[in-house]
Amino acid sequence: MNENLKKFNINSLRELGIFLAFVFILVVLMALSPNAFAKPANLINILKQASINGILATGMMFVIISGGIDLSVGSIVALSGVVAASFAHPGEFPLYVPLILAVGVGAIVGLINGAGVAYGGLPPFIITLGTMTIVRGVALIAANGQPVFNVTKEFEATAGGFVFNNIPNLVIYYVVITLILAFVLTRTVFGRRVYAVGGNEIAAKVSGINVEKIKLAVYSLSGFLAGIAGFLLASRIISGNPTSGQAYELDAIAAVVIGGVSMSGGSGKWYGTVIGALMIAIISNGLDILNVSSHFQLIIKGLIIIVAVLVDIKGKGKQ
Amino acid sequence: MNESLTSNFVLQMNDINKSFYKVKVLDSVTMQVKRGEVHALVGENGAGKSTLMKILMGIYDRDSGEIILENEKVTFQNPREAINHGISMIHQELNSVLDLDVAENIFLGREQRAIQAGSLSVVDKKDQIKQTSNLFEKMGIAINPKSLMRNLSVAQRQLVEIVKAISLSAKIVIMDEPTSAITEKEVNTLFEQIAKLKAESVAIIYISHKMDEIFKIADRITVLRDGKHICTDEAKNLDHEKLIKMMVGREIKEFYPKQTIEPGPVVLEVKDFSRKKRFRNISFTLCSGEILVMAGLVGAGRSELVESIFGVTKPDSGEVLVFGKKVKIHHPQDAIRNKMALITEDRKYTGLNLKGSVEHNITIVGLKTLSRFGIINNLKEAQSSESQIKKLNIKVFSRKNIISSLSGGNQQKVVLSKWLLTGPDIIIMDEPTRGIDVGAKRDIYVLMGELVKAGKAILMISSEIPELMGLSDRILILSEGKMTGTLEQKDFTQENIMRLASQFGVTQNE
Numbered sequence: 001m002n003e004n005l006k007k008f009n010i011n012s013l014r015e016l017g018i019f020l021a022f023v024f025i026l027v028v029l030m031a032l033s034p035n036a037f038a039k040p041a042n043l044i045n046i047l048k049q050a051s052i053n054g055i056l057a058t059g060m061m062f063v064i065i066s067g068g069i070d071l072s073v074g075s076i077v078a079l080s081g082v083v084a085a086s087f088a089h090p091g092e093f094p095l096y097v098p099l100i101l102a103v104g105v106g107a108i109v110g111l112i113n114g115a116g117v118a119y120g121g122l123p124p125f126i127i128t129l130g131t132m133t134i135v136r137g138v139a140l141i142a143a144n145g146q147p148v149f150n151v152t153k154e155f156e157a158t159a160g161g162f163v164f165n166n167i168p169n170l171v172i173y174y175v176v177i178t179l180i181l182a183f184v185l186t187r188t189v190f191g192r193r194v195y196a197v198g199g200n201e202i203a204a205k206v207s208g209i210n211v212e213k214i215k216l217a218v219y220s221l222s223g224f225l226a227g228i229a230g231f232l233l234a235s236r237i238i239s240g241n242p243t244s245g246q247a248y249e250l251d252a253i254a255a256v257v258i259g260g261v262s263m264s265g266g267s268g269k270w271y272g273t274v275i276g277a278l279m280i281a282i283i284s285n286g287l288d289i290l291n292v293s294s295h296f297q298l299i300i301k302g303l304i305i306i307v308a309v310l311v312d313i314k315g316k317g318k319q
Numbered sequence: 320m321n322e323s324l325t326s327n328f329v330l331q332m333n334d335i336n337k338s339f340y341k342v343k344v345l346d347s348v349t350m351q352v353k354r355g356e357v358h359a360l361v362g363e364n365g366a367g368k369s370t371l372m373k374i375l376m377g378i379y380d381r382d383s384g385e386i387i388l389e390n391e392k393v394t395f396q397n398p399r400e401a402i403n404h405g406i407s408m409i410h411q412e413l414n415s416v417l418d419l420d421v422a423e424n425i426f427l428g429r430e431q432r433a434i435q436a437g438s439l440s441v442v443d444k445k446d447q448i449k450q451t452s453n454l455f456e457k458m459g460i461a462i463n464p465k466s467l468m469r470n471l472s473v474a475q476r477q478l479v480e481i482v483k484a485i486s487l488s489a490k491i492v493i494m495d496e497p498t499s500a501i502t503e504k505e506v507n508t509l510f511e512q513i514a515k516l517k518a519e520s521v522a523i524i525y526i527s528h529k530m531d532e533i534f535k536i537a538d539r540i541t542v543l544r545d546g547k548h549i550c551t552d553e554a555k556n557l558d559h560e561k562l563i564k565m566m567v568g569r570e571i572k573e574f575y576p577k578q579t580i581e582p583g584p585v586v587l588e589v590k591d592f593s594r595k596k597r598f599r600n601i602s603f604t605l606c607s608g609e610i611l612v613m614a615g616l617v618g619a620g621r622s623e624l625v626e627s628i629f630g631v632t633k634p635d636s637g638e639v640l641v642f643g644k645k646v647k648i649h650h651p652q653d654a655i656r657n658k659m660a661l662i663t664e665d666r667k668y669t670g671l672n673l674k675g676s677v678e679h680n681i682t683i684v685g686l687k688t689l690s691r692f693g694i695i696n697n698l699k700e701a702q703s704s705e706s707q708i709k710k711l712n713i714k715v716f717s718r719k720n721i722i723s724s725l726s727g728g729n730q731q732k733v734v735l736s737k738w739l740l741t742g743p744d745i746i747i748m749d750e751p752t753r754g755i756d757v758g759a760k761r762d763i764y765v766l767m768g769e770l771v772k773a774g775k776a777i778l779m780i781s782s783e784i785p786e787l788m789g790l791s792d793r794i795l796i797l798s799e800g801k802m803t804g805t806l807e808q809k810d811f812t813q814e815n816i817m818r819l820a821s822q823f824g825v826t827q828n829e
Binding site: 187188189190192195197198199200202203204205206207208209210226262265266267 | 629631650652653654655661663668669670671672673674675679683684686687690692693695697737
């Protein structure tokens with residue numbers, strides 16, 4: 001009896017809802033466009049489109065579960081992309097130099113965010129809004145307001161390449177990062193503490209958890225992943241563009257929220273975030289194929305976010 | 320049923336059934352309330368009292384059964400409808416808006432309007448504050464209507480909730496554990512109000528675990544057990560023993576299973592602890608095998624003191640010695656390292672992660688011991704949480720259940736088990752039996768006995784005089800942040816405790 005009850009608890013019903021919505025959209029798009037959308041090449045393309053946002057969303061998920069928010073990731077993408085491209089000119093440095101610098105820049109911004117929240121007592125929205133603006137400024141200054149071109153072939157191949165002939169490297173990076181962080185979230189003491197801090201900060205403190213350290217860590221992680229995303233984006237667009245990554249933080253938040261992570265923290269599942277990121281990619285890909293203008297796509301995306309959260313709230317409200 | 324018989328009932332709930340996920344929580348429960356009576360609703364945790372009341376208030380839907388309010392069949396979709404029909408409820412877990420002031424909380428949802436233009440209106444704050452002070456004055460309550468709820472103590476917040484319910488001019492007032500956090504004097508104030516309400520033929524449904532109170536004010540009593548109606552009778556036909564027997568379905572021979580153990584060496588010594596405006600120059604020792612109870616009125620600074628000892632807040636001065644060695648405790652993790660545990664007073668606010676599962680709550684403190692290199696051993700975690708669930712008799716379908724679905728007593732057991740899992744030597748319990756039923760209380764008392772038998776030391780804060788006299792080896796009394804005395808077992812009397820507890824509170828000029 002107990003096992004049956006476990007299966008039918010509210011949480012799994014809600015998760016099921018998100019999954020069903022995902023399948024529903026997939027089926028509708030396949031039915032509407034069987035020749036273009038459902039092709040394996042296109043499905044792989046969707047994964048590729050989802051990957052950079054997916055990496056950002058993974059970091060965002062940790063931050064949101066801990067009870068915070070990180071608005072700075074889009075700007076970090078731009079700055080770390082500029083930094084990466086600037087150190088990737090032919091004949092200068094080996095590939096790991098731009099990678100380490102890009103990731104380091106992201107992690108440092110994350111550390112600043114984390115310190116502001118944990119030790120400065122600043123609301124996450126405020127500190128990350130501030131760093132979002134500052135970092136964008138730094139990126140523009142560093143790149144002189146112009147994209148940084150002239151990068152090595154290796155740099156370009158990092159994101160642009162394929163394995164097994166047709167699977168983009170980007171997809172591999174996304175899958176690996178997701179699996180590692182899913183493990184961190186669900187199976188490690190750190191992951192459990194992130195949930196505990198987001199669920200009830202005071203209870204977490206009384207339970208001996210160093211709440212400040214956890215917060216510092218989640219923002220650093222988010223910045224670190226944004227650094228990776230920035231490096232990959234620069235590699236994909238073969239330049240470091242200081243105006244890239246605009247509104248990426250919103251797509252990342254959208255993916256997390258569509259995936260059922262509560263904005264008030266303390267709950268959420270990693271695979272929900274994966275579905276959220278895929279959903280966003282599928283919708284824009286599917287609508288592109290159906291020749292829906294990008295202006296309408298914005299409206300549809302916004303509606304999906306609202307509906308997803310509405311379903312989430314209604315699901316919680318009634319037992 | 321005969322019409323003339325039913326007419327003196329203001330409320331009838333007939334054959335109410337309710338199941339959650341195929342588990343029957345109410346099985347044809349019937350409860351009928353007369354006009355102007357105090358009707359006590361008693362039963363253990365999980366007996367279905369709260370569920371029944373939530374169905375009445377329209378918070379839950381019922382599966383079947385009828386509710387008749389003054390000869391009219393009703394079904395409320397939400398609490399607002401119930402309130403509009405003259406039913407108001409004071410919840411056990413308080414629901415006040417902490418960042419509004421007292422008057423605003425009392426008038427929440429029915430603000431007094433100064434100016435009204437269509438659906439736009441301006442709240443008449445002055446009038447609300449005036450009405451609130453009038454209400455307070457009438458009831459003899461000394462709370463400033465302009466203070467923020469956040470700045471009030473739990474007891475004061477509860478009083479505000481009570482005033483709010485009364486001010487709604489209800490026909491039926493449901494009080495769910497209204498005295499679980501208030502002092503004796505405030506309880507008397509409440510009882511006076513209840514008497515006044517009765518005189519105005521308001522019916523009161525009174526949910527409580529405190530037998531003394533029930534027999535003091537109840538006219539009739541309904542007992543539920545495991546979702547079934549056991550008995551409804553005049554209070555005068557029942558007594559303590561009969562009632563407890565019906566509630567738990569077995570005899571409770573000795574309610575306070577006191578274990579007398581020869582106290583061992585001193586394990587905890589607190590020296591000259593002070594924190595501005597909270598407590599001053601507190602010193603005491605605690606031995607292994609001892610239960611030391613800290614008594615005092617609400618606001619005496621007891622919770623603040625143990626929080627500082629445990630490193631939740633920083634004291635201004637003072638030192639802590641564990642096993643004779645001076646230790647620095649700046650954060651709860653330092654306290655945990657020194658084998659201390661703190662079961663806090665407010666399980667919702669400081670004890671539990673209500674969004675987490677039972678298992679995750681149980682293992683959060685001891686997680687390090689269930690993991691290697693920061694990776695949790697799932698098997699070990701499952702075994703530990705299952706064994707704690709069994710050991711503390713926590714009623715739960717699965718360890719994966721969300722903690723907020725458990726009753727108060729079972730939640731409290733989860734708080735206890737998460738600390739016991741770390742194998743502490745010094746266990747601080749702040750009102751560990753507040754708002755829980757007799758069965759769970761008894762379980763906790765037995766557990767405390769086992770702990771001291773195993774050589775653990777317990778420092779308990781309690782405001783229930785029978786409980787603290789029945790369990791403690793020594794009583795330490797605080798009043799207004801100062802230690803006013805220590806009582807040895809031979810001096811345990813209610814008078815002694817009350818005299819020391821109110822030493823500063825009553826005669827402030829001394």
